Amino acid sequence: MEVSAIDNSFLKHGTKYKGILGWLTSTDHKRIGLMYMYAIMIFFVVGGLLGGLMRLELFRPGQDIMTAQTYNAVFTVHGVIMIFLVVIPGLAAVFGNILMPIMIGARDVSFPKLNLFSFYIYVIGAILAILSQFLGKGAPDTGWTFYAPYSTDTNTNVVAAVLAAFVLGFSSILTGLNFIVTIHRLRAPGMTWFKMPLFPWSLYATAWIQLLATPIVGITLLMIIAERWFKIGFFDPNLGGDPILFQHLFWIYSHPAVYIMILPAMGVITEIIPTFSQKKVFGYKAIVFSSVAIAAVGYLVWGHHMYTAGMSTTARWFFSLLTFIVAVPSAIKVFNWISTMYKGSINLKPPFYFTMAFVFNFMIGGLTGLVLGSLATDIHVHDTAFVVAHFHYIIFGGMGFAFLAAIHYWFPKIYGRMYNNKLANTSCAFIFGGFTLLYFPQFIIGMQGMPRRYFDYLPQYEWGQVFSFFGAIVLAIGVIIMLFNLFKSARKGEIAGPNPWGGKTLEWTIASPPTVENFEEIPVITQGPYEYK
């Protein structure tokens, strides 16, 4: 009987077309989310291989497997792929698409065709990003931040990479728009704002950042192209421009963008912890308001990336102050997660382990963020491996682990099947162990002075690079075990049933996998989303 749930599901029934075409033309939010997921997994593996090449080069001081120029291109492409193709769309496009409509009791997003269109814009942007490696005079070598004046002067293929980021921005804006309208218009009857689950809430806060901040980077990237082609003089002081202007414009988007990455991650964690503690989430409203506060105050702190760039002292201390203020709502969330677990009956299953790894890594990332946010200490570690360690702790250790937690949490819902718990736990241990071995030493050698983005280094940093190299290998083994487990289980796993974890939000009330329509009848909501005993 339960096998027929899979036969009746969105996995088997799509549009009038069958097979691949049925997926590529589908406006079903769940299919679109899965297509993003497969695309993002491919890019993650490509970006990860590039990261591996960097670690191999850094294994010993001196030039080993590539020239300095190639190294510059490799870290640029690694950064562009990971930031623009993997982590910015990551959670919102994949799990937001697959689950948000279900969690608010809707049959789809407000504009299903626009949703498919956003996916295609993403694909076009991705193709451009890949082409930028091969077209013209060599792969871009500016770093993912495209800082002027170098990006307007270098004769590598910056234009294609910048255009790719520009195009990808549209996908992000349209997804944000679609989510905002969906959450305003399509909540099930009775689902007031404060009866809405917290993952949709985090997507809502994120969507406003996508909508309001992304256009700024779009314009900034066009300015780079204009500067290169027409020598307009936006950034070139000889023509009356200002290179620092580029940094302001870039970070006015790119700082809020880090919240596009982390807010949905926090939302995922906020779903998993109550389910695996069988407890009502502690401080529901505090979590809602802290998401909104992060989204709002996050616009005001971009200057902390520019303490050493040549800003006025007043601007610098003010940005430092504001940075400390934005750390408060993040701390509120950690407090609420831990309070939710307190005296709960904890279910030690793979999604929970990934979640704990997230909380641990996120705390290290956030606390080292304070080291960077504080003006005086940042001057010392700016542009060192310490910064690399900081953002990898938050982006990979945080957002990445939240993504893995989300896969393991919703996998049975999406595929109607269960994965092997032991293998999942093993992969979690390898990924967490490898991750720690890879990035923790970078904090230390960074404080000792190892600069970031250098392909060579002094012998005293070698020990840290060697640790990192072996960490990368352990991490890669963990990822391989995980992918093996998930791919195998998606086809052959045990039948999971509709609610394997005892969750209370709406997605657990429907069949696994969901039908095309999600709900036979739209539910009427009378109570909050986390009414555990």
Ligand code: HEM
């Ligand atoms: C919330 C998730 C966060 C993410 C995803 C994140 C991500 C990043 C990234 C990608 C960079 C490097 C940018 C570059 O390439 O130059 C960075 C640098 C920085 N982060 Fe974070 N970060 C987060 C949280 C924080 C927090 C909470 C703080 C402070 C309280 C903070 C303070 C900084 C500072 C000051 C820098 C600049 C360091 C420097 O270059 O000297 N970050 N972060």
Ligand SMILES: [Cu+2]
């Ligand atoms: Cu920032």
